[in-house]
Amino acid sequence: MGQLILGQLLNGAILGTLYGIIALGVTLTFGITGIVNFALGAFMMLGCYMAWYFTDGLGMHYAVAVLCAVLVTSFAGLIADQTLFRFTRNNLVNGLLVSIGLISVMEGAALLIWTSTPKNMEYVLPGVFSFFGLVVPKMKAVVFLVLLGVILATYAALTRTWIGRAAYAYAQNPEAAELMGVRTKILQSGVVVYSTGLAGLGGALYASLYSIDPTLGAVYILKAVEAAILAGIGSVIGSLFGGILLGITEGVGSIYLPIAFRDAYGLIFLIAILLFKPAGLFAGRK
Amino acid sequence: MIEFDHVNVHYGKNHVLHDLTAKIEAGEVVALIGANAAGKTTALRTALGLKNLSSGSLRFAGEDVSSLSTHERVERGLILVPEGRQVFVKFTVTENLLMGAYHRKDRNKVQVELDYVYDLFPRLLERKSQKAGSMSGGEQQMLAIGRGLMAKPKCLLLDEPTMGLAPIIVQEILTILGKLAANGMTILLAEQNASMALDCASRAYVIESGHISLEGSSESLRESATIKSLYLGH
Numbered sequence: 001m002g003q004l005i006l007g008q009l010l011n012g013a014i015l016g017t018l019y020g021i022i023a024l025g026v027t028l029t030f031g032i033t034g035i036v037n038f039a040l041g042a043f044m045m046l047g048c049y050m051a052w053y054f055t056d057g058l059g060m061h062y063a064v065a066v067l068c069a070v071l072v073t074s075f076a077g078l079i080a081d082q083t084l085f086r087f088t089r090n091n092l093v094n095g096l097l098v099s100i101g102l103i104s105v106m107e108g109a110a111l112l113i114w115t116s117t118p119k120n121m122e123y124v125l126p127g128v129f130s131f132f133g134l135v136v137p138k139m140k141a142v143v144f145l146v147l148l149g150v151i152l153a154t155y156a157a158l159t160r161t162w163i164g165r166a167a168y169a170y171a172q173n174p175e176a177a178e179l180m181g182v183r184t185k186i187l188q189s190g191v192v193v194y195s196t197g198l199a200g201l202g203g204a205l206y207a208s209l210y211s212i213d214p215t216l217g218a219v220y221i222l223k224a225v226e227a228a229i230l231a232g233i234g235s236v237i238g239s240l241f242g243g244i245l246l247g248i249t250e251g252v253g254s255i256y257l258p259i260a261f262r263d264a265y266g267l268i269f270l271i272a273i274l275l276f277k278p279a280g281l282f283a284g285r286k
Numbered sequence: 287m288i289e290f291d292h293v294n295v296h297y298g299k300n301h302v303l304h305d306l307t308a309k310i311e312a313g314e315v316v317a318l319i320g321a322n323a324a325g326k327t328t329a330l331r332t333a334l335g336l337k338n339l340s341s342g343s344l345r346f347a348g349e350d351v352s353s354l355s356t357h358e359r360v361e362r363g364l365i366l367v368p369e370g371r372q373v374f375v376k377f378t379v380t381e382n383l384l385m386g387a388y389h390r391k392d393r394n395k396v397q398v399e400l401d402y403v404y405d406l407f408p409r410l411l412e413r414k415s416q417k418a419g420s421m422s423g424g425e426q427q428m429l430a431i432g433r434g435l436m437a438k439p440k441c442l443l444l445d446e447p448t449m450g451l452a453p454i455i456v457q458e459i460l461t462i463l464g465k466l467a468a469n470g471m472t473i474l475l476a477e478q479n480a481s482m483a484l485d486c487a488s489r490a491y492v493i494e495s496g497h498i499s500l501e502g503s504s505e506s507l508r509e510s511a512t513i514k515s516l517y518l519g520h
């Protein structure tokens with residue numbers, strides 16, 4: 001039993017970093033452009049298909065394929081920003097409508113190109129690590145570490161670099177930041193694109209572990225928004241912990257409760273937390 | 287140094303600035319005096335490009351800057367210390383000051399300016415690691431001015447820097463402005479308090495409902511009947 005729980009903890013944590021990387025995009029986009037980009041799940045899906053296509057279709061090395069997938073997704077993000085999101089700054093409702101419309105378009109296009117039949121990538125890194133009787137597939141460990149690294153690096157960049165501090169200053173007081181000479185338009189577009197790139201990375205890594213289909217983004221964006229709210233929206237490091245906490249809650253919850261309701265445990269947990277800390281667990285932190 | 291030339295500004299259909307014409311030479315301290323809703327803040331925001339002008343032009347350091355974006359004006363040394371301080375509440379004092387230098391090419395070598403600001407405002411030095419949001423209004427105003435100075439301004443625009451502050455803090459801030467003026471800083475000071483503004487500045491413009499109604503040297507304005515009745519309470 002102990003091992004089962006430990007195993008689920010580990011699985012939950014790994015899945016949690018996937019929620020976390022999307023949640024990071026949700027939180028950054030919200031902090032800088034004032035909208036919740038629900039289409040980030042669709043960008044994750046795009047990242048999945050790109051990684052699959054570049055490896056199994058074009059025969060690229062997986063690491064190169066991930067990089068290319070991130071580039072393609074970011075470029076798609078740039079187009080979406082310039083044609084759509086540019087017009088929804090600080091308008092939550094329009095942002096919601098536009099991102100839901102974008103989801104339909106992207107999912108529809110994916111269905112048309114790749115059909116609804118799930119695709120499975122060739123194993124990238126077979127084999128397992130086993131320690132203390134626990135078994136972790138090597139690839140899962142790699143995905144976990146890469147996502148963890150990217151989230152922590154983003155956090156470090158936000159606190160230590162000029163552009164990061166400008167972003168954080170802008171989130172606190174947009175006009176004052178503009179008066180410091182921050183190029184606000186570029187910053188906003190940059191954050192939208194970076195967030196889609198993060199979602200693309202999450203997707204490209206996801207594709208090496210699970211089978212992919214055009215609608216997979218829906219669950220992930222919901223979990224990511226849950227994780228972001230759990231942490232207190234605007235908290236970068238919180239989106240990591242929020243994601244992991246959510247993943248673990250789901251993992252451990254499904255040992256004791258029917259697995260069919262797995263997606264509900266996190267939500268129940270979220271409501272419970274918000275009852276006691278309405279601003280989220282990491283309210284007031286970066 | 288900075289020149290408003292027949293500047294008109296609208297908020298929707300509301301005509302807020304009417305043919306505003308004003309000029310500040312390098313090294314001058316000039317006041318813009320006006321009551322509530324006269325258009326002082328609008329004039330300063332227009333100078334920075336936070337608000338678009340509907341007609342007229344704005345020249346800064348010999349260049350028409352009317353169509354430049356805010357960051358381009360900031361890069362040229364036109365710096366606004368905004369109404370209501372607008373410090374970054376979650377940043378420490380030092381982090382706020384560093385943001386002031388954000389636009390500078392030499393922003394990684396600002397120790398000299400940092401020392402200068404801390405020398406002007408010893409209170410800020412005592413609180414350098416404190417979060418700006420937890421400071422008093424007066425301290426935040428000092429921080430806002432210090433942050434403006436970190437930008438190495440060629441011309442410093444101040445929007446009611448003493449509003450709502452205790453008399454002793456007001457005095458402290460006026461002393462600092464005097465020091466800056468003595469060092470040759472070009473300053474445009476927007477104020478409701480005419481007597482204070484006239485003490486600081488060598489010249490002033492009086493703005494009423496978006497029109498410049500009076501202008502002249504501080505001495506002459508102090509004697510003017512309009513000023514006396516409207517602003518000095520005589």
Ligand SMILES: Nc1ncnc2c1ncn2[C@@H]1O[C@H](COP(=O)(O)OP(=O)(O)OP(=O)(O)O)[C@@H](O)[C@H]1O
Nearest residue numbers: 297300302320321322323324325326327328329478
């Ligand atoms: N964002 C805005 N939208 C619409 N009208 C505005 C806006 N800002 C200012 N106004 C209007 O423009 C006029 C001038 O306002 P402004 O803030 O420039 O006055 P002010 O001289 O700075 O006043 P105060 O001393 O109260 O700060 C007022 O009638 C005000 O209602």
Ligand SMILES: [Mg+2]
Nearest residue numbers: 326327328369
């Ligand atoms: Mg004002």
